[in-house]
Amino acid sequence: VPVHRNESVEMIMNWKDSGAPTKSDAEVNRLVKDVLLDPKFKLEDLQGFSVARENQQSDAAEKKSPFLDSFQTADINIEVPSGVKGVPPGTFTVPGLLYRKLTAVIRAAFSSPLASHFHFSPFKLFHKSPSGEEERVFSELYNSDVFIEEHDNVQRAPLPPNEPDCKREKVVAALMFWSDSTHLANFGTAKLWPIYLLFGNVSKYICGRPNSLRTSHLFLIHSKTLPPISAVNGVHKKRTS
Amino acid sequence: MTHCRRELMHGVWKFLLDEDFIHAYKYGMVVKCVDGIERRVYPRFFTYSADYPEK
Numbered sequence: 002v003p004v005h006r007n008e009s010v011e012m013i014m015n016w017k018d019s020g021a022p023t024k025s026d027a028e029v030n031r032l033v034k035d036v037l038l039d040p041k042f043k044l045e046d047l048q049g050f051s052v053a054r055e056n057q058q059s060d061a062a063e064k065k066s067p068f069l070d071s072f073q074t075a076d077i078n079i080e081v082p083s084g085v086k087g088v089p090p091g092t093f094t095v096p097g098l099l100y101r102k103l104t105a106v107i108r109a110a111f112s113s114p115l116a117s118h119f120h121f122s123p124f125k126l127f128h129k130s131p132s133g134e135e136e137r138v139f140s141e142l143y144n145s146d147v148f149i150e151e152h153d154n155v156q157r158a159p160l161p162p163n164e165p166d167c168k169r170e171k172v173v174a175a176l177m178f179w180s181d182s183t184h185l186a187n188f189g190t191a192k193l194w195p196i197y198l199l200f201g202n203v204s205k206y207i208c209g210r211p212n213s214l215r216t217s218h219l220f221l222i223h224s225k226t227l228p229p230i231s232a233v234n235g236v237h238k239k240r241t242s
Numbered sequence: 243m244t245h246c247r248r249e250l251m252h253g254v255w256k257f258l259l260d261e262d263f264i265h266a267y268k269y270g271m272v273v274k275c276v277d278g279i280e281r282r283v284y285p286r287f288f289t290y291s292a293d294y295p296e297k
Contacts, residue, residue: 102262107266112273112275155286169280177288177289180251180293201288
């Protein structure tokens with residue numbers, strides 16, 4: 002017996018209440034309002050539709066995305082001590098490390114849609130209890146004293162020689178770095194040492210969202226590119242022989 | 243080996259803090275923000291937490 006106002010609603014509700022139980026009311030609403038009811042949505046476009054094939058298309062497009070393009074490769078030289086008195090250290094090159102320019106990442110973050118959530122001016126946050134007591138609250142980098150202090154310092158920071166009369170608003174880009182090794186596989190030793198950059202201008206509740214772009218990969222060191230011990234020793238063997 | 247990895251990390255940072263960054267640190271960098279307004283942005287370090295690749 003149909004309980005809903007028409008056949009289409011009936012079918013949607015039956016679909017929602019059957020199959021995998023992970024379909025939330027909000028997501029079903031989203032499917033109907035944002036997709037099915039969109040004037041651009043045409044049923045005939047879906048003939049022969051397959052999620053697997055469309056996923057492949059997305060993967061192929063991602064390979065060409067500007068995100069990966071924005072990484073460049075670099076070789077880093079390190080000095081390896083000889084361990085012998087009087088013998089100067091040898092230079093070892095670690096090739097092919099992936100990086101993004103720090104200034105480019107900052108520029109991208111401030112001009113991205115995420116920047117609409119950015120705080121350019123820090124502030125003090127207070128909580129007033131029912132008894133009338135006021136208490137300072139620290140919950141984010143942009144309501145901390147260090148941010149306020151640095152914001153004040155930046156107002157007095159020098160302007161570049163070519164733009165001594167610049168009147169643009171001066172703001173702080175609050176950089177928070179972290180780095181840790183990441184296992185790439187459950188088995189084997191494939192590892193990365195990424196350096197991540199987070200912006201303290203935006204709430205940690207935004208950064209906590211899994212799809213948030215608040216965290217940027219800045220640098221990737223692949224363990225395969227790290228010198229094996231024999232190669233490092235080789236730097237000096239070549240030197241002495 | 244630990245020495246090499248530490249050296250590499252320092253090498254990486256030396257590389258990342260390039261001329262453009264130092265200039266931006268000193269004089270700020272003009273960025274057109276998403277609201278269409280240009281601001282002079284001064285990058286500042288607030289935190290750095292790292293587990294160095296030692297082992």
